[in-house]
Amino acid sequence: MDLDVLFLGTAASAPTANRGLPATLVRRGGERLLFDCGEGTQRQIMQSVASGEVDDIFITHRHADHVLGLPGLLKTYSLHDRERRLRLWGPPGLRKLWETMGAVVGRLSFDVQLEEMAAGEELPGDGYTITAFNVDHPGAFGYALAEHERPGRFDEARARELGVRPGPDFGRLQAGEAVGEVTPDQVVGPARPGRTIVLGGDSAPCDMTTAMARGADLLVHEATFMAADAARARDTRHSTAQGAARLAAEAGVKLLALTHISSRYFVRDIVAEAQAEFGPVIVPRDFDRVELPFAESGEPAHVRATD
Numbered sequence: 087m088d089l090d091v092l093f094l095g096t097a098a099s100a101p102t103a104n105r106g107l108p109a110t111l112v113r114r115g116g117e118r119l120l121f122d123c124g125e126g127t128q129r130q131i132m133q134s135v136a137s138g139e140v141d142d143i144f145i146t147h148r149h150a151d152h153v154l155g156l157p158g159l160l161k162t163y164s165l166h167d168r169e170r171r172l173r174l175w176g177p178p179g180l181r182k183l184w185e186t187m188g189a190v191v192g193r194l195s196f197d198v199q200l201e202e203m204a205a206g207e208e209l210p211g212d213g214y215t216i217t218a219f220n221v222d223h224p225g226a227f228g229y230a231l232a233e234h235e236r237p238g239r240f241d242e243a244r245a246r247e248l249g250v251r252p253g254p255d256f257g258r259l260q261a262g263e264a265v266g267e268v269t270p271d272q273v274v275g276p277a278r279p280g281r282t283i284v285l286g287g288d289s290a291p292c293d294m295t296t297a298m299a300r301g302a303d304l305l306v307h308e309a310t311f312m313a314a315d316a317a318r319a320r321d322t323r324h325s326t327a328q329g330a331a332r333l334a335a336e337a338g339v340k341l342l343a344l345t346h347i348s349s350r351y352f353v354r355d356i357v358a359e360a361q362a363e364f365g366p367v368i369v370p371r372d373f374d375r376v377e378l379p380f381a382e383s384g385e386p387a388h389v390r391a392t393d
Contacts, residue, residue: 087115087213089233089281089378090389091304091343093370094130095122098310098346099151105347106130106372107151110285110306111140112231114214121229121285122146127155128162134373134391139163144216145176146287147226148183157190164194171197175209177218177227178202203227214280219298221289223323228287230298233280236380245273281378284339288346290323291333299337303378304386307333308346309369312359327356331363341386342367343376 090113095106107124111131118140120127146152160172174180180202203209203218205227214233221228240260242252248268250256255265262270282302286295289308299305310324319326327344334342342364344356353369360367370376373391 089114089283090375091283091306091378092134092375093343093345093372094127094134095124096345096347096370096372097124098308098348100349101126102349104371105349107155108146108346109155110345111135112283114231117141117212119144119216119231122152122287123155123159124151125154126158128159130372131159139168139170140172141170142173142175144229145174145180145183146228146285147177147223148179149288152288153183153187157187160191160194160198163196168194168196171199173199173201175201175203175218177225178204179225217298219294221287221295222292223287223289226287226289228285228289228295228298230282230284230302232282235277235280238275238277241273241275248272279381281380283378288324290319290325291329296333296337299334299339302337302339303381304341304343304376305334305337305339306343306345309344309356309360310346310348312351312356327360328363331360331367334367335364340366341376341388343388344369 092111094109094111097105097107101107106126108122109124109127109130110121112119120140120143122145123143181200184200205218205220207218209216214231217230218227237260250265250268258265259270259273283304284299284302286307307330308325309327309330311319311326313326313328316326330344344360356369357367368388371391375389377387377389
């Protein structure tokens with residue numbers, strides 16, 4: 087099943103000519119999961135994907151740069167006569183945010199289901215789980231999407247050697263059932279891991295993000311500041327590029343994507359600071375994406391947007 091992460095908005099606090107406000111789209115098979123919805127997100131979606139409709143939106147926290155795109159996106163859906171329910175997930179305070187936005191959003195053609203999550207709460211999906219977790223930023227969550235383990239590979243040739251005929255008996259063995267004297271462990275390999283994406287939201291580096299990102303295929307972490315401004319990062323509970331990279335190294339992730347980029351720095355300097363601590367680092371531009379194959383098929387790949 088295809089899995090990728092599309093970066094719709096990668097700026098910090100205010101948009102720039104080349105970067106929109108925070109929004110990240112995770113695409114898994116036919117599902118579209120939107121994490122944060124900064125101002126202008128609906129236009130970013132229209133410019134980058136054929137279908138702009140999502141069914142689940144996850145908000146990391148209530149700061150304006152992460153949520154002001156919601157009214158426009160939802161009103162456009164309504165203008166297009168959407169009927170499908172939309173689920174809006176977030177930390178405690180989500181309902182208060184929705185009440186505040188109510189006068190702007192007005193009536194919609196579809197239902198919005200509000201779901202305030204608790205830290206540590208797991209949301210089951212089709213073959214995966216999304217877990218909300220506390221981070222080091224006021225009222226904020228991060229989210230981890232972890233796929234379930236997959237069955238091991240079925241050795242058809244070995245099954246034939248053991249006298250199993252192709253057909254239903256193959257399926258029984260793959261489902262964990264013995265066929266005569268042949269047991270699944272003789273013809274089915276060990277379970278294969280799924281893929282894990284961790285989106286840290288706005289946060290200083292913290293133990294919880296490190297724990298959730300352990301061995302992850304992709305960690306998306308903010309890098310609002312560089313090390314020269316570490317004191318300001320601490321005061322505002324944001325991260326430096328160096329701090330995010332050290333966290334990624336400790337967690338042993340396969341790829342680190344730095345977002346929430348400030349216009350005060352050059353991207354090349356952010357990359358250099360991070361790579362001094364951890365090699366596989368990218369600073370994606372808007373509309374870049376990361377493709378995430380299964381482990382046996384390769385490593386996460388940074389795919390740059392077409393210029």
